[in-house]
Amino acid sequence: MSSPKIWTHKGTFLLAAVGSAVGLGNLWRFPYLTGENGGGAFILIYALTIAVVGIPILIAESLLGRASRKSPIMGMKYLTKSHGTSSNWQIIGWMGAVAAFIILSFYSVIAGWAIHYTGLMFSGSLSGASAETIGAAFGDLLASPGLLLTYHTLFIIASGAIVGMGIHKGIESGLRFMMPALFFILLIVLAYGIIAGDAVAAMKFLFTFNLSDLSLEGWLQAMGQSFFTLSLGMGAIMAYGAYMSSEASLTRTAIWIALVDTVIALLAGIAIFALVFGSGMEAGQGPGLMFVTLPIAFADLPGGILLGGIFFILVIGAALTSAISLVEPVAAFLVEKYGLSRPTAVGIMIFGCWLLGLVTVFSFNIWSEGTITHTLFNRSPFDVLEFVTNILMPLGGLLIALFAGWALSRDEVIREMATNDQWFKIWQFLVRFIAPTAVAFVFLRTIPQVEG
Ligand code: PHE
Ligand code: NA
Numbered sequence: 001m002s003s004p005k006i007w008t009h010k011g012t013f014l015l016a017a018v019g020s021a022v023g024l025g026n027l028w029r030f031p032y033l034t035g036e037n038g039g040g041a042f043i044l045i046y047a048l049t050i051a052v053v054g055i056p057i058l059i060a061e062s063l064l065g066r067a068s069r070k071s072p073i074m075g076m077k078y079l080t081k082s083h084g085t086s087s088n089w090q091i092i093g094w095m096g097a098v099a100a101f102i103i104l105s106f107y108s109v110i111a112g113w114a115i116h117y118t119g120l121m122f123s124g125s126l127s128g129a130s131a132e133t134i135g136a137a138f139g140d141l142l143a144s145p146g147l148l149l150t151y152h153t154l155f156i157i158a159s160g161a162i163v164g165m166g167i168h169k170g171i172e173s174g175l176r177f178m179m180p181a182l183f184f185i186l187l188i189v190l191a192y193g194i195i196a197g198d199a200v201a202a203m204k205f206l207f208t209f210n211l212s213d214l215s216l217e218g219w220l221q222a223m224g225q226s227f228f229t230l231s232l233g234m235g236a237i238m239a240y241g242a243y244m245s246s247e248a249s250l251t252r253t254a255i256w257i258a259l260v261d262t263v264i265a266l267l268a269g270i271a272i273f274a275l276v277f278g279s280g281m282e283a284g285q286g287p288g289l290m291f292v293t294l295p296i297a298f299a300d301l302p303g304g305i306l307l308g309g310i311f312f313i314l315v316i317g318a319a320l321t322s323a324i325s326l327v328e329p330v331a332a333f334l335v336e337k338y339g340l341s342r343p344t345a346v347g348i349m350i351f352g353c354w355l356l357g358l359v360t361v362f363s364f365n366i367w368s369e370g371t372i373t374h375t376l377f378n379r380s381p382f383d384v385l386e387f388v389t390n391i392l393m394p395l396g397g398l399l400i401a402l403f404a405g406w407a408l409s410r411d412e413v414i415r416e417m418a419t420n421d422q423w424f425k426i427w428q429f430l431v432r433f434i435a436p437t438a439v440a441f442v443f444l445r446t447i448p449q450v451e452g
Contacts, residue, residue: 065241
């Protein structure tokens, strides 16, 4: 083997991790969860979880990647061997790969919806449309396996093409172009939301904290969201961490990733709720917030159709920079383990995800009822897939925290952290005690829901 592959610049890991973190989780999931769970109280718990659970695990996961300089599966094998710890820890790598595989399969289908809406907006077919028409348009999309499949195929091929070109020519150059562009588009949409919508109502909704608004369910969703939004527990961060410069600070980088991700979720929330409230609609619309409520607002406001199109380009781009971080860990594993060429490895990964994506595609139409998962779990096949990842992510995070906190040798951890000061001690305390307790709590509460 040649010398280990490293990002071109010291700051590239930060760029790549932010690219992974900022995605549908920020633009689609965060706003609708906040809307469903009463606004400010949800955000308070979410921010707290990011600080005491998300950031410590983010540090731990990038540490494992950089200490091994391998793909997650091979990296965990290497770390357990070189530390003489139980090979059971290797399950971290495998669980991560399974989670990444499943998540990409449905992430791609949902990102595909944004492709459809970009077309709907720019073609002008929604201008002047009534709320009913726009609501029906979403129903029509979901009812069409052909359309869903076309967009899913397009999106997953685009993700594969970028990763297939390699970590420098593909991922790095792609991100260096896409990330600033996405940020710029977000600012345009935000400015539009403030001018055309009701930003004051949006701010009030997002930043008024009333803890009694929040159910236990809301607490759990806030914690789950903090994992999803930081891309934790499935090897994405570990895979990118393997290419991280030895000089970059793990702690400082993780704090930046979490900060940027949170600020972007909040800015998106302000823009979206300003538009939604500005058109006199409600916040608690669930997953349809972005694909029904927001288009109604765009159609209702001056210049909204053009801005709506621009907004959905932002959604596609942000989803793309996340999707590539789900392709990378598995593709890198296939290259390392079987000596495949990168394009072949990527091809296998995305073909598998494409196939599994059919489950999600059909769950909205021909499999929306009467399937075996409905009989067994009272859920659609897609809901079951999503449920599985909602278990795998916290479980992966829990194991990562325990492995980095307890099983790795103190010397290695201190060498990677490049410090032994009070920050190190705080991190160690959080990763050893607080993060595992918090995650175990979420995890144990999720399991009984299997009955549906
Ligand atoms: N963090 C991404 C988002 O917020 C989703 C994601 C999860 C990406 C896990 C990669 C790995 O949309
Ligand atoms: Na995110």
